[in-house]
Amino acid sequence: MEAQxxxxIIEKYLKEIINKNEHVEIRRAEIAQQFNVVPSQxxxxxxTRFTIQNGYLVQSKRGGSGYIRIAKVNLVGDDQILKMVMTxxxxxxxxxDAFAVIQSLYADELLTRRExxxxxxxxxxxxxQLNDRKLENNLRARILVGVLNRLRFED
Known part of the structure; x- marks a missing residue:
């Protein structure tokens, strides 16, 4: 068996809760204690694992009664979410990051495997193959935003 x-392990745990409840509210210190790690972990x-590109919206409230809320979102089903992705x-x-967006669209069944x-x-x-990473990332962004806009206006 492959060691994780x-x-x-923390990502898997949080995703299991999200899959059952659509979102999870956690206290960073409590989860850190549960997994015997420092809160920065x-x-x-x-x-790194719950980004908007991956289809998650993270909200946090600081302070004594603070929490972190993680929710799975449909990237093109909500115009506000789509704008956040494009931003x-x-x-x-x-x-x-581009591949993460496409994976999320596929997971949400907005794209077929072939698409x-x-x-x-x-x-x-x-x-x-532009041999210029900055130019390559600019072109990739334009293509991806074009795909997202096409999906947005398809319905």
Whole structure:
């Protein structure tokens, strides 16, 4: 059996709760204590695994009764969420983040496997081959925003 690191275990735990309840509200310190990690480890998991590009909306409230709320969202089903995704993409997007958006669209059944694979092929580093990472990420962002806009106006 493949060993999982603690970040993977925490991510899996939170996703299981989200899948049952549509969202999860946690207290960072409590989850850290539960998994015997420092609170910054919880921050790391949330910031890297629960991004808008991955189809999650994270809200937090600081203070004594503070919490972190993580909810799974439909990227193109809500215009506000779609605008947040496009803002997160901006003028430049890495191959990793672009692939996360397409994976989320596929998981939400907004793209078929074939459609997702075709878009991924268009966004792939080997396809773009610009030998200029900044230009490549700019072009990838324009393609991805174009795809999102097309999906948005398809209905």
């Amino acid at each position: 690191n603690v970040s993977d 919880i921050n790391y998991v949330i910031k 997160a993409i901006g003028d430049s997007v890495s191959e990793h 997702a694979n075709l878009i991924l092929a268009a966004l792939d580093k080997e396809t773009l």
